[in-house]
Amino acid sequence: MISSTMRRASAAAAGGAALALALTACAGDDLGGGGDGGGGGEADADCAAFEQYGTFDGETVSISSTISDQEADQLEESWADFIACTGITIEHNGTNEFESQIFVQVEGGNAPDLAIFPQPGLIQRMVEGDHLVPAGDAAMEQAGANYTEDWLTYGNIDGEQYGIPIMGSVKSFVWYSPSTFEENGYEVPETWDDMMALTDTIVADHGSDSVKPWCFGIESGGATGWPATDFLEDSVLREAGPDVYDQWVDHEIPFDDPQILASLQRVGDILQNPDYVNGGIGDPRSIAATAWADAGLQVLEDNCFMFRAASFFEAQMPEGTDVGPDGDIFAFYLPADSADEQPLLVAGDNVAAFNDNEATQAVAAYLASAEWANSRVSIGGVVSPNQGVDPANASSDVLRLTLELMQDDSAVVRFDGSDLMPSSVGAGTFWSEMTKWIDGQVDAEQALTAIEDSWPQG
Amino acid sequence: MGFFLYSKNGQLILAILAFAAVMAVLLLVARLADRAKGRRTVGVMVAVFAGPALLLLVLGQIYPAVRTLWMSVMDKRSEAFVGLDNYAYLWENPAGIIAIRNTLLWVVLVPLLSTAIGLVYAVLVDKSRLEKVAKSLLFLPMAISFVGAGIIWKFVYEYRGAAQDQIGLLNALITWLGFEPVRFLQDAPMNTVFLILVLVWIEAGFAMVVLSAAIKAVPNDIIEAARLDGVSGWQMFWRITVPSIRPSLVVVLTTISIATLKIFDITRTMTGAEFNTQVLANEMYEWSFTFGDNGIGSAMAVVIFLLVIPLVAYNVRQMTKNKAVRG
Numbered sequence: 001m002i003s004s005t006m007r008r009a010s011a012a013a014a015g016g017a018a019l020a021l022a023l024t025a026c027a028g029d030d031l032g033g034g035g036d037g038g039g040g041g042e043a044d045a046d047c048a049a050f051e052q053y054g055t056f057d058g059e060t061v062s063i064s065s066t067i068s069d070q071e072a073d074q075l076e077e078s079w080a081d082f083i084a085c086t087g088i089t090i091e092h093n094g095t096n097e098f099e100s101q102i103f104v105q106v107e108g109g110n111a112p113d114l115a116i117f118p119q120p121g122l123i124q125r126m127v128e129g130d131h132l133v134p135a136g137d138a139a140m141e142q143a144g145a146n147y148t149e150d151w152l153t154y155g156n157i158d159g160e161q162y163g164i165p166i167m168g169s170v171k172s173f174v175w176y177s178p179s180t181f182e183e184n185g186y187e188v189p190e191t192w193d194d195m196m197a198l199t200d201t202i203v204a205d206h207g208s209d210s211v212k213p214w215c216f217g218i219e220s221g222g223a224t225g226w227p228a229t230d231f232l233e234d235s236v237l238r239e240a241g242p243d244v245y246d247q248w249v250d251h252e253i254p255f256d257d258p259q260i261l262a263s264l265q266r267v268g269d270i271l272q273n274p275d276y277v278n279g280g281i282g283d284p285r286s287i288a289a290t291a292w293a294d295a296g297l298q299v300l301e302d303n304c305f306m307f308r309a310a311s312f313f314e315a316q317m318p319e320g321t322d323v324g325p326d327g328d329i330f331a332f333y334l335p336a337d338s339a340d341e342q343p344l345l346v347a348g349d350n351v352a353a354f355n356d357n358e359a360t361q362a363v364a365a366y367l368a369s370a371e372w373a374n375s376r377v378s379i380g381g382v383v384s385p386n387q388g389v390d391p392a393n394a395s396s397d398v399l400r401l402t403l404e405l406m407q408d409d410s411a412v413v414r415f416d417g418s419d420l421m422p423s424s425v426g427a428g429t430f431w432s433e434m435t436k437w438i439d440g441q442v443d444a445e446q447a448l449t450a451i452e453d454s455w456p457q458g
Numbered sequence: 459m460g461f462f463l464y465s466k467n468g469q470l471i472l473a474i475l476a477f478a479a480v481m482a483v484l485l486l487v488a489r490l491a492d493r494a495k496g497r498r499t500v501g502v503m504v505a506v507f508a509g510p511a512l513l514l515l516v517l518g519q520i521y522p523a524v525r526t527l528w529m530s531v532m533d534k535r536s537e538a539f540v541g542l543d544n545y546a547y548l549w550e551n552p553a554g555i556i557a558i559r560n561t562l563l564w565v566v567l568v569p570l571l572s573t574a575i576g577l578v579y580a581v582l583v584d585k586s587r588l589e590k591v592a593k594s595l596l597f598l599p600m601a602i603s604f605v606g607a608g609i610i611w612k613f614v615y616e617y618r619g620a621a622q623d624q625i626g627l628l629n630a631l632i633t634w635l636g637f638e639p640v641r642f643l644q645d646a647p648m649n650t651v652f653l654i655l656v657l658v659w660i661e662a663g664f665a666m667v668v669l670s671a672a673i674k675a676v677p678n679d680i681i682e683a684a685r686l687d688g689v690s691g692w693q694m695f696w697r698i699t700v701p702s703i704r705p706s707l708v709v710v711l712t713t714i715s716i717a718t719l720k721i722f723d724i725t726r727t728m729t730g731a732e733f734n735t736q737v738l739a740n741e742m743y744e745w746s747f748t749f750g751d752n753g754i755g756s757a758m759a760v761v762i763f764l765l766v767i768p769l770v771a772y773n774v775r776q777m778t779k780n781k782a783v784r785g
Contacts, residue, residue: 100747125750129535209621222744224730282619288732289617289644424749432553435732439644 047085053138053366059359060089064102065116065349068094071381078376082366088359106131106354113360114367116349117163119419120154121426123352127157132352135161135368136361139353142368146386150413154420155350163350164368167376168385170402171230171310171345171416172237173331177299178324186305188332190339192238195306196269202305203275212279214270215304216287217295218438225431227292228438229418230345231271231308235263237343238336242412249417251455255425256448264437264444271438279304288439299329308334310347311402315381324397331398333405344405347416348385377403422456429454484510523763530756544757557736558761560650564721564737565765567651569714571658573707576665580673581695593670597663604660608727611656615642615728646734653735656724661717665710672706673699705776712773719766738762 067075072094083090093112095101099122105111111131117123126132135143135155143152143164155163174195181188184205189195202213218227237245240259247253248260270276271284278286280303281295293316296307300321307313311331314323322328336343351367353360366372370388377384380395383403391407394400405411418426429451437447491499491506529536530544548554576596583592599607616626620638624630629639642652676699684698700707722740729735731744738758746755 103747103750209619220730222726222730222748224732278619280622282617282622285641285644286617286619289641422749424745424751427748428744432732435730439733441733 046081049371050082050085050366053082053086053362054358055085056087056359056362058087058089059357060091061114061357061359061363062091062093062112063114063116063351063363064098064105064112065092065094066096066098066118067092067116067349068096074379074381075376078372078379079363079366081375082363082372086362088363090363102126111354113355113357114351114353114364116166116351118347118349119423119426120163120350120415121419121421121423123155123163123350124157125423126352127160127162132162132354133356135164135353135364136356138361138365139164139368142365142370146368146370146373146388148385148387148413151346151348151385154348154415155352163352164364165348165385166351166367166373167382168346168348168406169311169383170405171347172234172334172343172405173309173311173313173398173402174334175296175299175307175309175313175329175331176305177302177328178326178330179328180302180305189335191335192337195335199270199276199306206305207275210280211303212275212277213305214277215279215281215295215298215307216271216277217281217290217292218287218435219289219291223427223431224288225433225435226418227309228267228271228287228434229426229430230310230416231267232260232264232434233414233417234308234334234345235267236260236417237345237412237414238334238341239263239266242343242414245414245417249420251421255452255455256445261444261448264448268437268444277304284438285440288435311383311398314396314398331401333401341412342405342408342410343412343414344408345416346385346406346413347419425451425455526756526759526763529752530760532753534751534753536752540753544753545761547754548757548761553736554741556734557738557741560734560736561719561738561765563647563650564654564657564718565715567654568657568661568718568721569711571654572661572714573665573669573711575658575662576667576710577669577700577707579662580666580670581699584670584673593666596666599660600663602660604657604721604723605727607656607660608724611659612643612728615652617641617644643729643735644733649729649733650735653724653728656728657718657721661714665714668706668710669703672703676702705779708776709773712769712776715769716766716773719762719769 065072065075072092075094076090076092079090082088098115099119102115102122103125106126106129117126123132140161143161147165151165151168152161155161155165176188180186186198186201187194189198199213207213216227216231218225220226233245236248236259240248240263244253244257244259248255248257253259271287274283277284278290278295280298280301281287281290287295292309293313296309296313296316297318298304299307300318313331317323317329324330333342351364353364368386370386373384373386373389374393376382377389377399378393378395381399383389383394383399383406385406387407389403389407391400391403394403406413418430420426421430433442433447433450436442437444442450487506491502531539531541533540548558579592579596583589586592602610613625614627615629616624617629617639618624618626620633624633624639626642628642633639641649643649680698680702681694684694689697720739722737722743725731725735725737725740726743731737731740739762742755742758742762744755745751745758749755
């Protein structure tokens, strides 16, 4: 309760102020989604920020995405003043079945104007089908000003920019309990070796049949296995480096390259060691059958001390959990071999357009802008890789930390590799072979070889 | 149109309007057909009442079937002809073989077990005082979706290490009795059997209801004649009840087999098709929608289709026979 109230309060303070100003200043009569701002005067100084997008008379832009429920409401709130000032109505349609629905829509000749893609691989498939148009000039201008080269790569298909990253998460986090760490005098580790030394210390101090240093789970229904792919990707990025990571994702080196094998074995040193896992649940094999978030919640029970998961694990906390640097649970950056390098594994949503109507392009440009990113981040729950976002707008400590890591110039950033690979690998054999490996059906080498063999030809 | 297409209320109103319009047209046509006189009446009636159904059947079933057949010999984007390559995948890939093996296991075990349980249950509660309550109890799981049932049973099968508190019902019982906890969903091939039990739990109610009705339809004079001859309960069951309801038994068995061939929700929610629990329908879904390969996905759909055809044919034959018996 505490954290969610705080989150709402800070969101209201930061976002609400701007929103209220905009609404009272320039809300038209019923421009849809404008809420009850009322009041209404003529065009005003507050709409000046939106002048560059032009004004439209009753045009509608439709957006499809995976974003639903509360998050969808927050999304709609984030562009309320934009639609009030420009006259564009944005129809947002979020569905949990987006990944398959978008193909049905597009191939049925019923494409939305814009779509927010969670996986760059989907953009690739859309471009191959000739459905998307490249980002327009206004959107490109915003993108160039607000995003790093690394982030723009993922929406860039064959040298043409289609997708622009608008929201993101950092995956390279280890969740821990600051209060428990403090009681035991443990320090947040800064290198991988420190982390393994801490692991051994925890085994010596607390190790028992039920309390272990780590917990982990990869069960996720039809997507079982994905958390293990993230761990391997993080490990490759740290041990083999970003260049090898790129070659691996692009299949320029075989999936079972010795460097990848070494990284998987490094992950196995943690996940397959019965002394290290699986706190509060069972032996290493239990990882395969435990829901990923359930495993992480063992940190709150002090059954385990560390849990590697993305920034969005915050949303899985039971109500009333105190998330923060002095609270019940918080996250530290998953260390690399040296404290100087901080490679970052990220994921995020890219917006791409299906047509180059003026209104569509205006919305795309707005979503790529720092104004929108700040508006969305202040409402809470997400962060954006947009470099123009003020970390002070983040709605929680974890999101602030995420933003700071994202905006660190020296950070090497790489997108979640399984999202970039062909989907029969990235959402197929990569998931299933990692599950078999954790379940003990195959060893690391057999798992990687099986994935390599499944890579689609040509 | 914007309002109708995008807002939920708009869509609802649109749906209601469309429904009302269709009903109005049907009623109007039916009334016009009523006016047709003499010999033409039958023809007009058939056209009016069977026509829309036939049209929908062609649009909704036959056209997609033909298109699926066509897509199954094309590449993943349905652009180039690849012959039987997509089918070859099924036989050459270890995952495909596991899916076929498991699907067969499902199709054999689910109809047999659920029909057997439903039959025995129907006989046992027949004419007992609590018949209605007892039947409702077994029938209740029918009301739960497969996904819902999967989630419920996942909790029942939940595994925790021996040193932990068990949170799954079955493992709590097992450890309470002093045994080691069992990984119900993780150890092949038994995990497939545990998944199968979930569908049996659902389908047994369906079998029971149909068979119970059939049992009640067995003529009383046969039963009385048997009683006079002094048959035991066992003989009554095997010599009188089972032969008398044979056509219903076949319909129940084949209907459940057909439902079983399509099963994928239970596998998907409970194991995500991992630990060697893959089934054909789930693999078809993954290839078509997750991996975006229309070719292999369609090939799998065609294989399921081919497996269903003999069952449907047999089922239909038995149903017509049933009708012939009842007159």
